[in-house]
Amino acid sequence: MQVKKAIFPVAGLGTRFLPATKSSPKEMLPLIDKPLVHYVVEEAIASGIEQVLFVTGRGKRAIEDYFDIAFELEALLHDKGKDAELVQMRKIAEMVKIFYVRQKQAMGLGHAILCGREFVGNEPFAVLLGDDIIDADRPCLSQLLDVYHKYQGTVLALEQVPMENISSYGCVKANQITEEAFEVLDMVEKPKREDAPSNLAIIGRYVLTPDIFPILERQQPGKGGEIQLTDAIRKLLTVDAVYGCRFEGTRHDCGDKFGFLKATVDMALKRGEFNGKFKAFLRQRLCECEETLSVR
Numbered sequence: 351m352q353v354k355k356a357i358f359p360v361a362g363l364g365t366r367f368l369p370a371t372k373s374s375p376k377e378m379l380p381l382i383d384k385p386l387v388h389y390v391v392e393e394a395i396a397s398g399i400e401q402v403l404f405v406t407g408r409g410k411r412a413i414e415d416y417f418d419i420a421f422e423l424e425a426l427l428h429d430k431g432k433d434a435e436l437v438q439m440r441k442i443a444e445m446v447k448i449f450y451v452r453q454k455q456a457m458g459l460g461h462a463i464l465c466g467r468e469f470v471g472n473e474p475f476a477v478l479l480g481d482d483i484i485d486a487d488r489p490c491l492s493q494l495l496d497v498y499h500k501y502q503g504t505v506l507a508l509e510q511v512p513m514e515n516i517s518s519y520g521c522v523k524a525n526q527i528t529e530e531a532f533e534v535l536d537m538v539e540k541p542k543r544e545d546a547p548s549n550l551a552i553i554g555r556y557v558l559t560p561d562i563f564p565i566l567e568r569q570q571p572g573k574g575g576e577i578q579l580t581d582a583i584r585k586l587l588t589v590d591a592v593y594g595c596r597f598e599g600t601r602h603d604c605g606d607k608f609g610f611l612k613a614t615v616d617m618a619l620k621r622g623e624f625n626g627k628f629k630a631f632l633r634q635r636l637c638e639c640e641e642t643l644s645v646r
């Protein structure tokens with residue numbers, strides 16, 4: 351069955367990025383000139399997704415406004431003859447069919463997904479987390495969907511991370527089946543380094559089936575007192591096969607200040623309009639840093 355629907359849980363408070371996220375959603379932080387959420391919606395569309403559900407919360411109205419028609423702005427652009435910008439604004443409002451539901455309490459990722467039950471109905475669906483921006487030749491979600499179509503089961507995006515960082519992620523114990531596909535044997539949410547079964551971390555892309563909902567409904571709070579998606583998928587493992595996809599591409603953790611900075615530099619280096627200028631700027635800064643170091 352084709353996967354046409356995606357859930358974007360966007361109710362999180364973005365505490366890793368305060369104070370920027372005090373009054374605006376972390377999903378709206380701009381990477382060069384587009385908010386993070388725009389990149390992730392683009393990835394979903396490029397992977398065949400036709401309907402998106404934002405699971406939102408308090409203070410997230412800016413996301414709704416961004417994907418809506420902005421009449422005043424469009425009128426202004428029209429009056430000023432800024433046609434290219436006008437077309438660009440209209441395209442954003444028409445990108446994909448978007449639905450919204452409020453997650454009334456911050457009860458965790460698992461709970462956010464459960465809020466999408468009615469939207470999903472009885473179809474397989476994707477989940478995309480806005481913190482993870484994945485720069486890839488083939489969209490990361492498309493790579494997961496290939497694994498899904500081959501094995502017909504739940505698929506998680508996996509990445510090998512340095513062992514000292516594993517406690518920031520869901521972590522899996524898995525058997526490698528092919529170059530990119532793994533069969534998941536066990537999983538644990540944000541383990542202590544010494545308890546982690548591997549350095550394979552779950553990254554914010556999932557292909558799930560509606561079988562997860564009855565489990566989520568009964569799921570007790572886990573790590574951090576929240577209803578964890580990882581714990582629910584672990585339960586699913588007892589009755590169903592779960593797969594991992596070690597995707598090709600560069601993942602940027604944009605919910606983190608340093609990750610965001612690296613993403614900005616990487617993206618700027620790829621953008622034709624300032625590639626040359628930006629490289630020259632970086633080179634100059636690097637030389638200055640080296641000079642400072644050699645003086646010391």
Ligand code: G1P
Nearest residue numbers: 459479518519520552553554580
């Ligand atoms: C969530 C998941 C975690 C996963 C991570 C990927 O955690 O609970 O299993 O590894 O996303 O970004 P969060 O970062 O939202 O705390």
